[in-house]
Amino acid sequence: MTQVQRYFPHPPQDVWSALIDPASWWGKPDAPADVIVGNTFTMTTVQVVGTRFSGVFEIEFLDAQPYDHLTLGLVAHASTGQAARWTRHVAFREHEGGTLLTVTNRGVNLDDLDERILLRVVKEIQATELHGIAKLLDQPRG
Numbered sequence: 420m421t422q423v424q425r426y427f428p429h430p431p432q433d434v435w436s437a438l439i440d441p442a443s444w445w446g447k448p449d450a451p452a453d454v455i456v457g458n459t460f461t462m463t464t465v466q467v468v469g470t471r472f473s474g475v476f477e478i479e480f481l482d483a484q485p486y487d488h489l490t491l492g493l494v495a496h497a498s499t500g501q502a503a504r505w506t507r508h509v510a511f512r513e514h515e516g517g518t519l520l521t522v523t524n525r526g527v528n529l530d531d532l533d534e535r536i537l538l539r540v541v542k543e544i545q546a547t548e549l550h551g552i553a554k555l556l557d558q559p560r561g
Contacts (some may be wrong), residue, residue, distance in 0.1 A: 452480070455483070462475075487510070522549075
């Protein structure tokens with residue numbers, strides 16, 4: 420399990436809206452999907468160098484309670500061998516006039532070198548996405 424937290428000086432409703440806006444994401448979905456439990460979408464990126472992972476990620480909405488939490492299933496497809504199957508839980512908590520966002524990745528096989536490398540890449544992507552959320556939230560509203 421890995422966990423990242425970030426504070427945003429904005430209410431949970433605004434953070435939720437920015438989080439589900441593909442403009443804050445590192446990659447773009449191959450086709451848009453509404454945040455409805457059971458919906459899936461695919462993102463195709465570059466191959467994760469030095470691993471068996473092809474750069475194709477299938478994401479499924481497992482649980483969603485707007486402004487409170489979002490749980491996603493993530494399958495990282497492999498060109499050979501087993502795919503990686505993780506769960507990402509995003510929790511929103513009101514904190515000091517804003518929102519504390521906690522992102523937890525579960526199911527990572529740390530005994531698998533390729534998954535450890537993939538995890539490093541995913542954590543970098545998460546940092547980029549959190550920055551994208553902050554950027555969206557800081558834009559003037561019209």
